[in-house]
Amino acid sequence: MAGSAVRSRRGYYLYLIPGFVGLMLIVIGPQIANFVLSFTAWKGVGTPRWVGSQNYERLLTDDQFWGSMHNTLLYIISMTIIPVLLGLILASLLFDYVRDQFGERLSSFFRAGLYLPQILPLTVAGVLWGWILSPVGVANAILKSIGLGTFAQNWIGDATYALPAVSLVIVWIQVGYCLVVFMAGLSRIDPALYEAAQLDGAGWWQRLVSITVPMLAPEIFVVVLTTLIHALKVFAPIFVLTQGGPNDATLAPSYLTYYHFFTTQRVGYAAAIATVQMILTLGLALMFLWFQTRQAERGA
């Protein structure tokens, strides 16, 4: 048996071929090209001019770049941490409470409703949230009409509130993704576990901490890693809501890359930023995967 397993392993490599060919053509090749471009000055047409490490030197002293890196840390909170926590609580609430109390249909209904923002194209989401968050917009109008006018703010125009406001929109988008993956995962957990816990008098919160979270470990890993990666390249919500403003308060590296690729046409410089971004993401993902593998081995 052991011998046949080793022999058969090799054959599996065949199945990696389509994926690998695609990856070489679409991801690796272009990334190498991008890396080479990062040592040039180029406007998108014509011949690139070799400038050595000039783009990277410039990067070191670019306040916009460092500001955007700093903001990235904050975007991790709204892209990953809050949605994952909220998603876990909601999933467990819908699965382990609402479903029992009110039935399967209502629980599915909530899940579908909370997932809908994921479906909305971000350009549309940007317009709609722009209406809501504008100082003369819907949010302030509602606050004023219920007598809370003093809480009305210049949400996306004031540096103090702009980042939290953009983060709110991001959370709004992200929660549905976490929720759906978690709820799907919950359906494979043996209901007997919950029943036993209930008989032992464990409350909803205790069941969440002692059963749901440990059992959902694989899903939590997947969701955390994918949302982390997305946090490092967050672009569309910023592009459609604030364009990085006011006064660069909501700038993210991807927006800066986009800006230099297509607006200032400093393609080489943009490529340098993208390369740094890529290396950071790759490092983070590798660390994470290593950790995940170790956890899985320990659990097995």
Add this chain to the structure above:
Amino acid sequence: MANVGVLTGTPAKVARPHARQRAPMRWVVLGLLLLLLAFTLFPFFLALINAVKPGPDYLRGGPLSIPTSIQFDSIIKFWGQADYSRKLLNSVIISASVSVLAVIISLFNAYALGIGRVRGSTIILAILLLGTMVPQESIVYPIYWMAKSVGLYDTQLAVIIVLAVLQSAFGTYLLSSVMSTFPREILEAAEIDGASRWQVLTLVVVPIMQPTLMVLGTFFFIWTWNEFLIPVIMLISNNNQTVSVAMGLTRGQNMSDPTLQAAAGLLGIAPTVIFFLIFQRTLTRGIVAGAVK
């Protein structure tokens, strides 16, 4: 231990007799959830009322005002201007093709990594994951250049290939995480029966994983539908373009038309919402339905 009942993906539906208690608490929880739902869906409501609002109404009262009359002019106007029927067809073709192609690529990769457990799986997985990590802007110029040199510039095929590869990275990661917990007993039993690797994949793994594959396909379809940058760069002719690119029509150089934007938004989301409502039942079945603990 393998739990066959879970393997088939049937959701746990065991009634718990002790559950129905503490009546006031349930209504508090329900109320909070309803509030959250209302908040979540509020932007959709805005899109709806502004899409049917007459232009002068908007200029007078802004987005929150209740329309004095209902008009479908904006929706009809956007439909005509954008040649929406054509765009709809294009988006369906591209999204469906990407979804199918990406699921197949992910399945093959995950089969080798998760079930085959080939040497260096973690490294290979990390490399494959690159697809989800690249900022799309950074591959635009090289991909444009490649597509042009092989005559695929301005073809839907180019977009399908690019997006399928990029999205299969996520699919590979997800499926291989799930497949690594696939019950070995079943695989060994199939092997003893003399099933080839291909037969194990198509006759054993795929049927068990079907709910997960459907969920993945649904994700891919929706993600592709909303893709903007790659389609806008690679598809030049209006006849090839997608719904999400056409939505840019409502924004000019220095101004936009808000009610037209709302109409475009409504037409932009309607197909995916319908698609989602049809497929959302599969989401219940579970993305990790094949997994066993």
Add this chain to the structure above:
Amino acid sequence: MTTTLPRLALAAVSALTLMSSAALAQGTTFNIWWFEGAESAQGLTWTKALEELKANHPDVTVNFEQKTFDQMQQSGSMILNSAEAPDILEYNKGNATAGLVASQGLLTNLDEAFTAEGWDKILNEGQLVLSRYDELGVYGSGSIWGISTYGEYVSAYYNIDAFEKAGVKVPTTLEELTAAFDVFKAQGVTPLALGGASTSGQHLLASLAYTKADDNWVNNYQGLKAPLDGAPYLYAAQTLTDWLAKGYITKDSTGMNDDDAALQFTSGQSPVYVSGTWNLGNFSANIKDFKWGQFVIPTPKFSVGSTGNLWVIPKGSKSPELAREFISLLLSTKYQTEQANNGGVSFGADAAQVTNPVGANASAVFKQIADKQGLGFYPDWPVPGFYDVLNQKDTGLLQGTLTPEQFVDEIKTVYDDAQASQ
């Protein structure tokens, strides 16, 4: 599942092949693109002119495609650098767009057509500044690579009813303008609507800077000829902070884009809004509650404004003659008049035939500015990406996180960097 997957794939592939074979067309075709909105003065006029072109050449299949601004902005140079470019298209004016592709040899030179087609009788040298690009792609000199057929400028839109009710007359100096603001302010009205986070914010700033600008300054500024002389911008920034302190502008404007600001004006909440002629169509069609007009911000000479986007003929155009014929149509008195009647800013309309007061007035104002060589262009032109810089710093200024001095320092850093490395 085992059978559905391949079946789906097959369906997708066959659908694809069907589409590509249907795309093959026969005979002489003329491909034309533009991205002006279908209901803008330009869009309406160009559609009509294209009808005439079709009628004149029944043997030619005319393919028009409505493009989007985003699309041309992001992939314009890639398209022009490929075999998929059309026979003629509307393209953005300026160094970063038309200038870049002209310098890369992707456009057809129009020097010969300019005289041969008689365009020289309609357009004066002032209207050609943005048509000419040198070998480096810098506008103002060199050959003609594109032709604009309309103008645009920034002015103050005002609510005539509100002005009459408050007993305020149309201001002709900056002092009269602030005096008018004071009257409204005293009534508890925020007089000036401003989109601090988008175009109208920086256009107001530039309009104020132009009150202190002479020929020399504008030429240097727009031509990147010297490090930035910050004095006019300092004045503009100080004035803006002053207006903010006095409540002529709301502090909330940092969170408003042009749509929000325009809404303040169209809903009657603010009686003045400074923005460009691109609003004319929207305002004429949709403002029903009050009478409105426009006045030019009082400056010694320069106003924010320019000739419009360019018609360019790609190098690979298969029907350059038809493309030239189309430009000639658009420049003809007939279509210039048509354009003014659609509410647009025309160069060569027959004033007697223009019945639309909005278009007639706008064309007249534009002529007035252009005749005194007063087109100061847009503040973001000299440096690619300056549009975003000005928006960011403008919001910083309005928010109070930047003092006027810091504001000038920060834009000067970016400007001088570009100036030194050009």
